[in-house]
Amino acid sequence: MKSPLLEVSDLKKHFFVHSGLLGTGAATVYAVDGVSFAIDRAETLALVGESGCGKSTVGRCILRLFEITAGQVVLDGKRIDDLSAGALRPFRRRVQVVFQDPFSSLNPRLRVRDILAEPIRNFRLAKSRAELATRVDRLLDVVRLPRDAAKRWPHEFSGGQRQRIGIARALAAEPDLIVCDEAVSALDVSVKAQIVNLLYDLQQELGLAMLFISHDLAIVEHMTHRVAVMYLGKIVELAPKRALFAGPKHPYTQALLSAVPVPEPGAARERIILKGDVPSPINPPKGCRFHTRCPYAFERCRGEEPALRPTAGDHLAACHLHDLPAAQKPLAAAA
């Protein structure tokens, strides 16, 4: 069996913060608390969840923008979370990122040509000036920008065009994996569709693997092969796209899907409205982290944390309800 391109096992990232009036108390934010998943070559995995669930932190840990607290990140068979900065360099080329905000993620004082040339020079991908120039031209073609864009500055472009530049910059290093951290969230509807289509095409044409971090379930359904749903630093459900959208197995995923407004007036829908807010990751609930808001929580959920395990084939969920005898399963009706 071939090993996956990226394998993350039991990843933890805890932040230590000062608390209290004088900042003397210490507290730990359990931002990511034991997350495992793998991404194959040319596969898109989406990481979804609401703000503060830790999805962006996972992305940043993989990029080594954060040092991880515990666990492992393995790229193509090689553990990269403990490499020194120097040893990491060749791996940096292989994992690139597209950020959410196209306004703050491009250096305003570099022309587009220089923004795109930087990774090419950095990783010595071009042998001559002429090759560098052709590469820049090709990148602009790939993201469907006119070639004369190279001469211009970031501020001359609209949000959607800037996001194209950001994507071109990520592609410049010829990566195997791109982390898209809410890459289309800041864009307007009509422009969003353009960028979603572009990412989709690139993924298909170049055979890229992608970690697509997003809170927008409809876009995720459109873009991805598999979906991981996060809640308070944990993955609660991980499944192939169709399986997840056809029959979510975790009560949180069910609520999340039912909460998305559907553009069909008068559509009759069973909506699960969750009570209350997401608890603080400083002091996450004992047992199942979702039990404080779960409509089906029972005794066991309050004491024992459910493991993420298969419910049917490659459909994983972390929920005790699946251990109940069929007759008592409230989920069966909902799913």
Added chain:
Amino acid sequence: MPLLEINNLQTHFRTPDGVNRAVDGVSFQVGEGETLAVVGESGCGKSVTANSILRLIPEPPGKIAGSIRFRGVDLLNLSDKEMRRVRGNDISMIFQEPMTSLNPVLTVGRQLGETLRLHQRVSRRQADARAVEMLRLVGIPEAKRRLGEYPHQLSGGMRQRVMIAIALSCRPKLLIADEPTTALDVTIQAQILDLMKDLKSKVGAAIILITHDLGIVAEVAERVMVMYAGRKVEEAPVAKLFRTPRHPYTQGLFGAVPKLGSSLTGNATKLAEIPGVVPSLKQRIPGCVFATRCASATDLCRQSAPALELKAPDHMAACHYAPKEALAA
């Protein structure tokens, strides 16, 4: 007489490089207790329209022209003092960002009470009692204790509930909600939308809901007005608009939104794109504002602006080529 009647609203801003025609000749009406959604992308003028109604546009550089009749009175003719009596009392507003629209150094109780005491001349004690009642109404548990808390102690969803409580505390006739759930997570958004629907039936205020999310429009609105580049391009009851959008922009907008469940129904792998970008509002556009991005635009579209006309009963669109149904004479 409709509750609100806006005629040829033009809100322009003077900028160093020309006049920005943010809203350029928009007319619409809102009836008592009706929910009108205003849809469009950033820069289409939907928020400027909302702010113009309450005259929250700084003048200069802004300039509001046209007429905004609220229960027959043109708000543009009121003095500043008279206008202050309208704001928060007859017409109130909920903004997108609950953190920046609440005052961080005042308690929730103080901010709720302020509105009541300003407009309804009640005592501090009465104001407190009403404040508790309002917080209960918007579903905030332990309302009494919350009165003494500051905005930073509340979550985003709670803050938005407080904003709604403040907006409704004087029983306004019209509530303007500008992207009220955009900053919130989906599960919290579901709670707030549910609350707004529930309160609407209890309080009976008309609502102007400004949003870019077609899902929210479908769930909440009765009538929809679509704006593009400072102009109204289409208006219809919600069911009609979603069933047969008549303006190419509206059609494009519907095609560009991925729908939940798309992977189950078929192999919809490609979203419809609207090519290009929104035109600059600093140049006067002689023809149709959408012509530069419209697949079926002709010379006629580029030369003369289409008038907003009835294309079917109760369904208006501004397009030379939108098909017209036979209208009852």
